[in-house]
Amino acid sequence: MSKKSIVLLSGGIDSTTTLYWAKHKGYSCFALIFDYHQKHKKEIKAAKKIASLSDTPFKIVKINLPQEGSSLLDENLEIPRKESRGIPSTYVPARNIIFLSMATSFAEVLNCKFIFFGANIIDYSGYPDCRPSFIKAFQRAINIGTKRGLKEKFVIKAPLLMMRKSEIIKLGSKLGVPFKYTWSCYRGEKKPCLICPSCRIRLKGFEEAGIKDPLLD
Amino acid sequence: MSKKSIVLLSGGIDSTTTLYWAKHKGYSCFALIFDYHQKHKKEIKAAKKIASLSDTPFKIVKINLPQEGSSLLDENLEIPRKESRGIPSTYVPARNIIFLSMATSFAEVLNCKFIFFGANIIDYSGYPDCRPSFIKAFQRAINIGTKRGLKEKFVIKAPLLMMRKSEIIKLGSKLGVPFKYTWSCYRGEKKPCLICPSCRIRLKGFEEAGIKDPLLD
Numbered sequence: 001m002s003k004k005s006i007v008l009l010s011g012g013i014d015s016t017t018t019l020y021w022a023k024h025k026g027y028s029c030f031a032l033i034f035d036y037h038q039k040h041k042k043e044i045k046a047a048k049k050i051a052s053l054s055d056t057p058f059k060i061v062k063i064n065l066p067q068e069g070s071s072l073l074d075e076n077l078e079i080p081r082k083e084s085r086g087i088p089s090t091y092v093p094a095r096n097i098i099f100l101s102m103a104t105s106f107a108e109v110l111n112c113k114f115i116f117f118g119a120n121i122i123d124y125s126g127y128p129d130c131r132p133s134f135i136k137a138f139q140r141a142i143n144i145g146t147k148r149g150l151k152e153k154f155v156i157k158a159p160l161l162m163m164r165k166s167e168i169i170k171l172g173s174k175l176g177v178p179f180k181y182t183w184s185c186y187r188g189e190k191k192p193c194l195i196c197p198s199c200r201i202r203l204k205g206f207e208e209a210g211i212k213d214p215l216l217d
Numbered sequence: 218m219s220k221k222s223i224v225l226l227s228g229g230i231d232s233t234t235t236l237y238w239a240k241h242k243g244y245s246c247f248a249l250i251f252d253y254h255q256k257h258k259k260e261i262k263a264a265k266k267i268a269s270l271s272d273t274p275f276k277i278v279k280i281n282l283p284q285e286g287s288s289l290l291d292e293n294l295e296i297p298r299k300e301s302r303g304i305p306s307t308y309v310p311a312r313n314i315i316f317l318s319m320a321t322s323f324a325e326v327l328n329c330k331f332i333f334f335g336a337n338i339i340d341y342s343g344y345p346d347c348r349p350s351f352i353k354a355f356q357r358a359i360n361i362g363t364k365r366g367l368k369e370k371f372v373i374k375a376p377l378l379m380m381r382k383s384e385i386i387k388l389g390s391k392l393g394v395p396f397k398y399t400w401s402c403y404r405g406e407k408k409p410c411l412i413c414p415s416c417r418i419r420l421k422g423f424e425e426a427g428i429k430d431p432l433l434d
Binding site for chain 2: 059061062063064065087093095097098101106109110128133134137138141142144145146149150
């Protein structure tokens, strides 16, 4: 069976560990990196660096998302300083739906059966487009709505879905993930802010894993 | 009930008639026009003209689709001269899935319940992403995978789905669709080529409807 795959790569810990996991399991990977006018470009830079370190062919795909409605994109909204209840302001409307749709298009053209997606719901339980029921429903839709899906089904793989951040970090560590080059902070400054929810989850994850975050050297 | 909607507008007969139908039924419409590096820009120009004639706010959304695999995008593939059996070479992998995903994002940000989609399966039966079962499955996925969908369901409306081209042309004619400014030809020359499958379907549709195509004046 061909193990050709598309990997959604954002340059954070989850998507990078997903990429390394897929390679470790013998999948051949093509990475998609999205430029959707994030407030900063550090994560795109990180994703490119990781693709190059892991010898993964990649493409940077520009997407015009509406700029309103998410604190990750909208200059008028502030990135939160702590975790919120419910769906956080950093939610970008339909982002993963769009990313997975683009991945489907590339998967169809490049003849890939698998789409790897670094979603996990334990630490980020607020995002509806990371839920298992969404992934299943979306997979069903693309298998009905594409030429390839009518013959051979696509499979969306989210190997980290049920893992805690500390478990992901332990796994990544075992797989040789270059954490030093991953970027998690919602702000794009020289060093991670250590205040935003994404930094907090990362800090806690490394602490619980008993591993030192090389990014903080 | 709010009747705010997003309309996918390509500048062809189907999407334009869908827009006019929605307006006629009292929906307020925001049009999305996609620039996905089509071989020619005539349909984008047509869509802009129609949005302006119908006083519809719109946004042109650029999308990086893979350029290989479809004769509509790939310079190395020729646009067919006649209709094929099965899925035609003009199929663009996952195109409507991506368009509907982008529409979902805009619908969420602009607080729209409805997404209008000009798909029809009678004359274009080859495209898997126009099938009713796909539309239903996709609608289900976005209602699970978005913040808005968890509270109030999105509805994808494809009012022309089961209509023949001649019926669409009759309906459009009744609704005042400015056919003169719609563009169907897969080639982007000054006049429609009258040879490609899209031109042939249009010709046949006007003929069967007993209406003169003003574009051919």
